[in-house]
Amino acid sequence: MQIVLRPARPEDRARVIEVEAGATPNLQYLPKVFDMFASDPQGEFGVVEVDGTVVACGKLTVVPDGSAWLEALRVMPAYQGLGIGKRFYERFFELARLKGITTMRMYTGLRNVVSKGLAERFGFHLAATYRGAYLPVAGAPGPQQTAPATTVSRTVPTAAGFRQVRDAGRATDLLMSLKERWAGFLVMNRTFYEVTPALSAWLAGRGAVYENPSTGSFVTLDARFMPEQSLHIGVFNGPVEEWLPLAVEKAAAQGAARLQCMFPPTAEDVQAALQACGFMLEPSDCIVMEVRI
Numbered sequence: 001m002q003i004v005l006r007p008a009r010p011e012d013r014a015r016v017i018e019v020e021a022g023a024t025p026n027l028q029y030l031p032k033v034f035d036m037f038a039s040d041p042q043g044e045f046g047v048v049e050v051d052g053t054v055v056a057c058g059k060l061t062v063v064p065d066g067s068a069w070l071e072a073l074r075v076m077p078a079y080q081g082l083g084i085g086k087r088f089y090e091r092f093f094e095l096a097r098l099k100g101i102t103t104m105r106m107y108t109g110l111r112n113v114v115s116k117g118l119a120e121r122f123g124f125h126l127a128a129t130y131r132g133a134y135l136p137v138a139g140a141p142g143p144q145q146t147a148p149a150t151t152v153s154r155t156v157p158t159a160a161g162f163r164q165v166r167d168a169g170r171a172t173d174l175l176m177s178l179k180e181r182w183a184g185f186l187v188m189n190r191t192f193y194e195v196t197p198a199l200s201a202w203l204a205g206r207g208a209v210y211e212n213p214s215t216g217s218f219v220t221l222d223a224r225f226m227p228e229q230s231l232h233i234g235v236f237n238g239p240v241e242e243w244l245p246l247a248v249e250k251a252a253a254q255g256a257a258r259l260q261c262m263f264p265p266t267a268e269d270v271q272a273a274l275q276a277c278g279f280m281l282e283p284s285d286c287i288v289m290e291v292r293i
């Protein structure tokens with residue numbers, strides 16, 4: 001059996017999508033991001049061929065603070081347990097050395113013992129656990145329109161009072177003040193970004209940070225990709241009712257079917273506040289793991 005790892009090419013698209021459908025039938029996003037991943041100038045989207053057939057893929061992405069985010073690791077079920085996942089990790093470490101990257105992270109489901117064990121084999125340790133909550137958005141197109149959305153559109157007050165924070169220093173002050181409470185990370189599209197000044201500046205540049213100077217409330221609203229699917233609430237401070245109209249408005253403007261938020265289960269008040277506004281919990285928690293090189 002000959003295992004070859006190489007960068008993905010445009011013509012791998014259909015096969016990579018098949019690989020994902022086989023490896024993670026309940027989580028398929030590569031049809032939407034393949035082109036973006038395959039043309040990433042900073043990271044690498046790799047595929048593994050076994051005897052000339054693509055059977056696996058994996059991506060290293062460089063995030064704003066210069067660390068690496070490992071994602072979309074998928075091995076066709078018939079080829080699992082043969083060392084292909086390990087081959088990807090070896091490549092990730094090789095890339096990290098080449099690029100001077102000193103921290104790498106990945107996430108997986110709390111119950112995915114193979115994915116976690118594979119990461120641990122390469123020195124990764126648990127950094128934090130996160131819980132997801134979502135709210136279908138009234139008026140947005142898509143399959144998620146259900147009863148709670150109607151409730152929200154009826155009960156929320158206006159979005160008045162919020163302004164975009166474009167200043168990196170101000171965004172840094174706001175976000176860093178929440179870092180500990182949020183267990184260190186801000187999550188969008190299941191990408192776990194460490195809360196840092198670099199991330200804050202990046203988000204401010206994207207127009208993703210909003211504050212209400214008169215109340216001190218703030219929130220980040222953005223999507224790394226697939227904006228038509230979800231608008232992601234990264235972190236927030238202040239009552240949900242205060243920023244929710246803004247989030248609903250922004251989601252509707254980009255055609256997002258739902259709002260999504262991930263938070264550490266230790267932040268019980270965050271969970272209670274979201275649930276009180278109609279957010280529903282994802283069925284299982286996620287873990288983020290990291291290694292310092």
Ligand SMILES: CC(C)(COP(=O)(O)OP(=O)(O)OC[C@H]1O[C@@H](n2cnc3c(N)ncnc32)[C@H](O)[C@@H]1OP(=O)(O)O)[C@@H](O)C(=O)NCCC(=O)NCCS
Pocket residue numbers: 023024073074075076079080081082083084085086087107108109112113114115116117118121
């Ligand atoms: C997770 C996945 C990428 C691993 O790839 P793989 O090619 O099967 O993995 P490999 O054969 O290279 O490595 C297996 C390693 O995983 C770890 N592992 C396997 N089973 C394990 C278990 N039950 N408990 C703990 N660790 C385990 C071990 O470290 C093992 O290496 P070792 O036997 O030499 O110690 C693959 O199974 C997959 O695609 N799963 C579905 C998608 C997925 O879960 N992706 C991960 C991110 S969500």
